[in-house]
Amino acid sequence: MPTAIKAEGLSKQYRIGQYRPAYGTLRDSITNNVRKWRTGHLHDDPREIWALRDVSLEAREGEVIGIIGPNGAGKSTLLKILTKITWPTHGRAEIHGRVGSLLEVGTGFHPELTGRENIYLNGAILGMKRSEISRKLDTIIEFSGIEKFMDTPVKRYSSGMFVRLAFSVAAHFEPDIMVVDEVLAVGDADFQRRSLGRMESLGDSGRTVLFVSHNLHAVLQLCDRALLLQDGQVVREGNTHDVVAYYEEQTVGSGARVSWDDSDPDAPGNDLVRLRSVRVIDEDGAPAATIDVRRAVGIEVEFRVLRPGPAVVPKIKLLDQHGAICFNALDVDDRWNAPKAPGDYVATAWIPPNLLNEGRHSVDVNVVTLATPKLIPHASAYKIVAFHVYDPADGDSARGLFGGELRGVVRPLLEWTYDEQ
Amino acid sequence: MTETPLQTPQRPVERPAEPRDAAARSAFVTIIQPPPRWPRLEARELWRFRELMAVFVWRDLKVRYKQTVIGAGWALLQPVLPTVVYTLVFGKYANFPSDKLPYPIFAFASVLIWQYFSAALTVSSGSLVANVGLITKVYFPRLLLPLGAVTTPLVDLALGVVLLVFGMAWYDIWPSATVLFAPGFVAIALASALGAGLIFSALNVRYRDIPFVIPVFMQVMPFLSGVIYAVSDLPPKWQWLLAFNPLTTAVSGWRWAVLGGAQPVLGQAAIGIAMAILLLVAGFAFFKRAEPKFADTI
Numbered sequence: 001m002p003t004a005i006k007a008e009g010l011s012k013q014y015r016i017g018q019y020r021p022a023y024g025t026l027r028d029s030i031t032n033n034v035r036k037w038r039t040g041h042l043h044d045d046p047r048e049i050w051a052l053r054d055v056s057l058e059a060r061e062g063e064v065i066g067i068i069g070p071n072g073a074g075k076s077t078l079l080k081i082l083t084k085i086t087w088p089t090h091g092r093a094e095i096h097g098r099v100g101s102l103l104e105v106g107t108g109f110h111p112e113l114t115g116r117e118n119i120y121l122n123g124a125i126l127g128m129k130r131s132e133i134s135r136k137l138d139t140i141i142e143f144s145g146i147e148k149f150m151d152t153p154v155k156r157y158s159s160g161m162f163v164r165l166a167f168s169v170a171a172h173f174e175p176d177i178m179v180v181d182e183v184l185a186v187g188d189a190d191f192q193r194r195s196l197g198r199m200e201s202l203g204d205s206g207r208t209v210l211f212v213s214h215n216l217h218a219v220l221q222l223c224d225r226a227l228l229l230q231d232g233q234v235v236r237e238g239n240t241h242d243v244v245a246y247y248e249e250q251t252v253g254s255g256a257r258v259s260w261d262d263s264d265p266d267a268p269g270n271d272l273v274r275l276r277s278v279r280v281i282d283e284d285g286a287p288a289a290t291i292d293v294r295r296a297v298g299i300e301v302e303f304r305v306l307r308p309g310p311a312v313v314p315k316i317k318l319l320d321q322h323g324a325i326c327f328n329a330l331d332v333d334d335r336w337n338a339p340k341a342p343g344d345y346v347a348t349a350w351i352p353p354n355l356l357n358e359g360r361h362s363v364d365v366n367v368v369t370l371a372t373p374k375l376i377p378h379a380s381a382y383k384i385v386a387f388h389v390y391d392p393a394d395g396d397s398a399r400g401l402f403g404g405e406l407r408g409v410v411r412p413l414l415e416w417t418y419d420e421q
Numbered sequence: 422m423t424e425t426p427l428q429t430p431q432r433p434v435e436r437p438a439e440p441r442d443a444a445a446r447s448a449f450v451t452i453i454q455p456p457p458r459w460p461r462l463e464a465r466e467l468w469r470f471r472e473l474m475a476v477f478v479w480r481d482l483k484v485r486y487k488q489t490v491i492g493a494g495w496a497l498l499q500p501v502l503p504t505v506v507y508t509l510v511f512g513k514y515a516n517f518p519s520d521k522l523p524y525p526i527f528a529f530a531s532v533l534i535w536q537y538f539s540a541a542l543t544v545s546s547g548s549l550v551a552n553v554g555l556i557t558k559v560y561f562p563r564l565l566l567p568l569g570a571v572t573t574p575l576v577d578l579a580l581g582v583v584l585l586v587f588g589m590a591w592y593d594i595w596p597s598a599t600v601l602f603a604p605g606f607v608a609i610a611l612a613s614a615l616g617a618g619l620i621f622s623a624l625n626v627r628y629r630d631i632p633f634v635i636p637v638f639m640q641v642m643p644f645l646s647g648v649i650y651a652v653s654d655l656p657p658k659w660q661w662l663l664a665f666n667p668l669t670t671a672v673s674g675w676r677w678a679v680l681g682g683a684q685p686v687l688g689q690a691a692i693g694i695a696m697a698i699l700l701l702v703a704g705f706a707f708f709k710r711a712e713p714k715f716a717d718t719i
Contacts, residue, residue, distance in 0.1 A: 007453075010453075014717065080716070081453060082453065083559070083560055084451070084453060084560035085556075085557065085558070085559065085560050085716050086713075086716045086717055087453075087455060087456045087713040088453065088454065088455055089455055090455060091454070091455075092452070092453065092454045093452070093453040093454075094450065094451070094452055094453075095450065095451040095452075095453065096449065096450055097449050098449055099451065101558070101559060101560075107554065107555065107558045107559055108554065108555050108558075108559070110480060110484060112483075112484045112487045112488075113480065113483060113484065117483065120476065121476060121480055124472060124473050124476040125473065125476075125555060125559055125561075126559070127559075129472060130472050130476075153487075176449070
């Protein structure tokens with residue numbers, strides 16, 4: 001596949017500072033210059049901020065690339081440079097094909113103009129030729145679902161109608177390279193679902209998509225590759241799952257595995273039991289930070305019994321991203337009924353497929369002694385590992401063909417029976 | 422008449438993207454790099470975006486007289502009102518010189534080209550700031566905005582000229598072959614308005630003082646460019662001084678071309694034309710030099 005975007009060493013510097021407002025009045029500028037002339041320097045030297053530092057990026061045709069990172073990491077700046085809205089300070093990029101951006105749906109809509117007029121206006125602003133718009137006009141109107149209001153000024157539209165029309169124009173805009181920035185943040189759930197669907201179909205048709213988002217589910221679901229930006233630099237690049245996992249590990253502080261040396265004084269435990277490692281593994285036993293919702297996930301706990309003592313049982317507690325408890329689970333097998341001889345033990349709890357909801361989950365691990373109604377903990381580690389459940393939305397999960405949000409601590413795939421009356 | 426109930430918009434089905442024309446793609450390569458030290462005009466790119474400029478002009482025309490009672494009638498009324506006032510005050514009372522033409526038609530022709538200049542300069546000066554939403558969201562050559570802004574009022578000028586023709590018929594004034602020069606003098610007004618508009622619009626991105634400067638400028642200009650009197654009746658010393666204002670050439674030349682007023686002195690006209698070109702070149706240079714910062718500072 002030929003290269004669609006090749007960027008090398010892109011950097012962008014902004015000047016900020018107390019005496020450099022985003023825009024000032026002439027008077028400010030004059031007084032500053034006078035001060036500079038008299039004292040040889042400004043009262044407060046403008047600070048220089050690198051919004052982007054030496055960012056390189058290569059996208060092949062038809063690739064869908066996710067750009068993630070915390071606020072202020074430079075994601076939007078990167079897109080603005082690639083769409084020529086702003087200039088880089090250093091670096092160079094070569095772009096093959098027409099670039100279109102969906103930085104905001106409905107850019108340039110004029111409230112006084114009618115729906116039909118705005119289709120032409122918005123289409124032209126996005127970069128469509130007049131002939132192209134005329135050719136697609138009927139389908140754009142039909143797709144918007146508001147045929148009746150085409151000759152009404154847009155200012156009389158409800159916000160829902162506005163978004164519908166705007167999205168319809170955007171959906172008929174088909175550049176070679178599409179840049180999408182947080183479109184998903186606006187609009188209702190239905191709208192977000194359609195945006196995602198739109199991006200997917202653009203990717204499928206061989207177009208290159210750059211997708212900036214905070215929505216890690218969407219990134220996992222749509223992107224072939226991902227780029228993690230932090231402080232204006234590319235910190236990680238590659239397989240979407242690895243990059244998302246790395247990012248989550250960094251931001252939340254816990255990853256998919258953790259282990260302690262024998263001599264590590266920080267290893268959770270007491271004089272009876274000590275934890276040695278905890279890992280999140282997939283069905284093949286390999287450590288995994290992102291789990292397909294249709295697959296089982298294992299929590300593997302390795303611990304050492306240090307001396308003869310009471311019977312102990314491993315226990316896990318699963319929390320969702322909001323901190324709600326999904327469940328507590330003990331291994332109820334007979335094997336834990338009798339005290340264990342000193343030595344190392346590995347227990348793996350398998351969470352069945354199609355049970356958890358999408359999103360980030362963290363795990364508390366305990367090794368306890370049962371003393372109904374209480375549990376006596378020996379070794380406890382809180383939120384010690386975490387993993388991200390995602391749904392590729394192929395239609396065979398509990399969401400079926402539904403693209404919106406299904407709320408709940410769990411999202412089991414139930415068996416339904418029915419009788420035709 | 423039966424009332425149709427408002428239909429709830431139906432949810433449209435997903436639409437697959439059209440297959441891509443890979444061959445067309447190869448023709449399109451964009452290079453992104455830091456702004457050049459000496460900016461170029463990039464006329465070819467401007468040409469490629471000509472449709473968008475037409476759309477901007479069309480939008481501004483469409484929007485202008487929305488929700489007004491007499492609509493485009495304002496385009497006709499606007500030059501008529503000052504003409505009446507000028508005729509009463511300067512024509513009848515103060516007896517200003519008017520190249521031996523009836524003062525009302527003299528004033529009307531002057532007001533037409535003056536109002537074109539005034540609208541072109543005012544709108545183009547504010548054109549960048551008025552389109553912040555676009556500048557920070559989509560790319561297009563920013564020049565399209567001031568260029569469009571000086572194009573839109575040409576339509577009002579054209580409407581005014583229709584009225585002018587009726588007025589001339591009323592006074593039994595018939596244009597001679599000099600009328601062929603008329604577009605040239607409009608071009609001088611356009612170049613001056615664009616040149617100044619480019620500088621003001623770029624300044625306005627950073628300094629919001631500009632909207633306060635323009636009206637003052639506009640109040641003084643009619644007196645300095647022979648809108649309400651004939652420059653040819655001034656002492657030559659003053660004529661040469663006013664020649665450095667390109668609008669003087671535009672206004673008196675326009676009257677000469679259309680009404681057969683006093684012929685502009687060739688040397689003075691040359692100065693005026695040179696000033697207009699100078700202003701235009703300076704405007705482009707200033708604008709292109711400031712352009713890389715627009716999206717960041719606006």
